[in-house]
Structure formats: structure tokens, C-alpha cells
Amino acid sequence: xxxxxxxxxxxxxxxxxxxxxxxxxxxxxxxxxxxxxxxxxxxxxxxxxxxxxxxxxxxxxxxxxxxxxxxxxxxxxxxxxxxxxxxxxxxxxxxxxxxxxxxxxxxxxxxxxxxxxxxxxxxxxxxxxxxxxxxxxxxxxxxxxxxxxxxxxxxxxxxxxxxxxxxxxxxxxxxxxxxxxxxxxxxxxxxxxxxxxxxxxxxxxxxxxxxxxxxxxxxxxxxxxxxxxxxxxxxxxxxxxxxxxxxxxxxxxxxxxxxxxxxxxxxxxxxxxxxxxxxxxxxxxxxxxxxxxxxxxxxxxxxxxxxxxxxxxxxxxxxxxxxxxxxxxxxxx
Numbered sequence: 001x002x003x004x005x006x007x008x009x010x011x012x013x014x015x016x017x018x019x020x021x022x023x024x025x026x027x028x029x030x031x032x033x034x035x036x037x038x039x040x041x042x043x044x045x046x047x048x049x050x051x052x053x054x055x056x057x058x059x060x061x062x063x064x065x066x067x068x069x070x071x072x073x074x075x076x077x078x079x080x081x082x083x084x085x086x087x088x089x090x091x092x093x094x095x096x097x098x099x100x101x102x103x104x105x106x107x108x109x110x111x112x113x114x115x116x117x118x119x120x121x122x123x124x125x126x127x128x129x130x131x132x133x134x135x136x137x138x139x140x141x142x143x144x145x146x147x148x149x150x151x152x153x154x155x156x157x158x159x160x161x162x163x164x165x166x167x168x169x170x171x172x173x174x175x176x177x178x179x180x181x182x183x184x185x186x187x188x189x190x191x192x193x194x195x196x197x198x199x200x201x202x203x204x205x206x207x208x209x210x211x212x213x214x215x216x217x218x219x220x221x222x223x224x225x226x227x228x229x230x231x232x233x234x235x236x237x238x239x240x241x242x243x244x245x246x247x248x249x250x251x252x253x254x255x256x257x258x259x260x261x262x263x264x265x266x267x268x269x270x271x272x273x274x275x276x277x278x279x280x281x282x283x284x285x286x287x288x289x290x291x292x293x294x295x296x297x298x299x300x301x302x303x304x305x306x307x308x309x310x311x312x313x314x315x316x317x318x319x320x321x322x323x324x325x326x327x328x329x330x331x332x333x
Contacts, residue, residue: 001088001177003144003204004272007327010069011040011273012120014049014078014321015059016314021077023259028310033078034062035306036278036318041066043273043302047123047325049073049080049116071123076113079316081199082136083110084323085117085128088177093331096121097176098128099135104194105159124325127332133172134160138197138320140173143204146180146239148173153187153196183236185229189213189251190221191262192315199319200266202229205297208238209245213268222251249293252284258313265308269317270294276301280308280317 085096103110188196267290
């Protein structure tokens with residue numbers, strides 16, 4: 001599985017639809033989405049799924065003048081990092097893998113979203129290879145040289161693959177994604193309905209550098225979790241036995257809630273594009289600090305921020321709604 005900073009042919013995402021699904025927050029969410037897509041088109045081709053006439057009309061209006069390819073595809077929701085295909089690469093080309101998606105452990109209806117990998121493969125003139133295993137893209141993070149980060153809270157959730165042990169899952173990840181070493185953290189952020197996706201807490205920014213979120217409030221449940229993760233990350237070694245460089249990235253200062261539930265805003269949910277990095281911002285006093293920490297970590301890329309205060313009401317941000325298509329020739333065998 002290529003690292004996210006490897007060259008992309010394009011990025012895929014889907015336009016937010018259904019105000020009932022977004023609990024009255026569809027308008028601000030679409031505003032944030034328009035900002036994200038306009039940021040993405042600066043760096044690489046964008047393929048946008050739209051599920052009906054209303055969604056396509058709204059997206060075309062808000063994105064007027066932006067170079068976007070529209071595709072009419074049915075879907076439940078927009079979280080293509082989790083429902084979309086995951087690509088692997090070798091000398092013969094790029095293959096798309098179709099993992100099972102069951103709504104983050106059967107929390108939400110995802111029957112239509114489970115068909116998205118094959119729908120995208122069909123658009124691209126190929127087929128996605130079925131794995132038969134439940135896995136979300138946001139639950140794994142790779143450095144492209146054999147290491148994969150994940151959390152036990154998510155991958156060992158009994159509502160995903162109840163018959164598979166940690167040992168079984170390590171074997172599947174190794175075989176399907178071409179990784180050699182699985183680096184396990186235990187837990188993710190409070191309020192993350194994905195059960196601790198790695199892309200909200202800890203990210204590779206190059207082969208040997210890891211960014212991880214921190215919390216400085218001892219009264220916050222995220223305080224102990226992030227300290228534990230930081231300690232464990234410092235003990236990890238790459239496939240050559242070398243320690244990683246660990247960079248701390250503070251969580252937003254303000255606690256955000258919606259509909260009585262805590263939200264998981266995080267600057268770690270950035271998307272790495274061909275020539276840039278798009279970072280979610282929340283109108284928080286730490287927005288600029290986060291950008292200042294991330295900019296030196298991506299030499300040769302333009303690091304930009306874009307509002308995500310509406311989008312986070314759905315539980316995720318920019319990495320959660322994007323799925324990169326690596327550069328290369330697509331093959332289906």
C-alpha cells in the first residue's frame with residue numbers, strides 16, 4: 001500500500017446530501033466541502049460522487065469554475081476514506097481492494113456504501129478485489145516502507161470481525177497490504193464513533209516521522225489517552241530497527257459538542273495531496289499553531305487550512321471524506 005505522499009492520479013470524495021442525516025447541519029457542511037474541494041483542485045484532479053439531481057445541482061453551483069469530474073453514484077454518506085476502495089501497488093500496476101464496510105461496527109446503515117468500491121472501479125474501467133474482511137481506510141496508516149499504524153479499539157471491535165484475533169488480522173494486513181510490521185496503539189479520541197480511527201490521532205508524515213495529537217488538560221478524557229499513545233510511539237521501531245521522530249500536535253483548545261455528544265475535532269485529519277496538504281480548521285485559538293507545526297514537516301508541499309466546523313458535526317474531517325487514487329496503471333488481476 002503506497003504512503004499517502006506518493007504520487008496520486010486523483011482524489012475521490014462525495015457530496016454531502018440529506019439534511020436529516022446531517023441533523024440540520026447540511027448547509028454549513030456543504031460550505032466546508034466546497035472549501036475543501038476548491039483547495040484540492042489546486043493540487044490534483046478531483047472526482048466527486050453525487051447521488052441525485054439535487055446534490056449535483058448544488059455541488060455544481062458551489063463549485064462553479066472548479067475543475068471537478070462529477071459521477072452519479074448512489075451512497076449513504078460521504079466518508080469515502082472508510083467506504084471507498086484501498087489501493088495497493090507493485091511492478092505490474094495499481095489494484096483496488098474492496099474491503100467490507102459495515103457502518104463502523106453496525107452503528108449506521110451502510111448497505112449502499114458497501115458497494116462504492118466496485119462503483120468506483122467500474123468508472124475507472126477495472127474491478128476491485130474482494131477481501132471479505134471488514135476494514136475502514138481511516139483505521140490504518142502506512143509509511144510505504146513496511147510499517148502500519150492502527151488501534152486495537154477499532155480493529156478488534158467485536159462488531160467488525162468477531163472471529164478474527166489480533167494475530168489473524170496482522171496476517172491479513174501483511175498479506176493484503178504488503179506491510180511487515182503492525183504498530184498497535186490502544187485507543188482513540190473521546191466522541192469518535194469510529195472506535196478510535198488512527199487518522200484522527202496519529203499520522204505518518206514521512207517514512208520515519210510521526211505526528212500525534214496531545215492534550216494538555218488533565219481533566220479531559222483525551223489527556224490520558226494521548227499521553228499513553230505518545231509513550232508507546234516513542235518505543236516503536238521501523239523495519240530497520242530505528243526509532244521514529246515523534247512530533248506533538250495539540251488538539252483544538254475548545255471542546256466541541258453537537259446534539260449532546262462530544263465531537264472529535266483534530267488537526268491530524270489532514271489530507272496529503274500531490275503538491276499540498278489540506279488541514280481542517282475549527283475557528284479555534286490553536287488553528288494557526290497547528291499549521292505552523294505541520295508546515296515544516298512537508299517540504300515541497302503547500303500546507304493550507306480550510307474550515308471544517310460544519311463537517312465535524314458528522315464526526316470527521318478532511319481525511320475521512322477523501323480517498324486517494326495512486327498514480328499508475330490500473331489492473332484487476
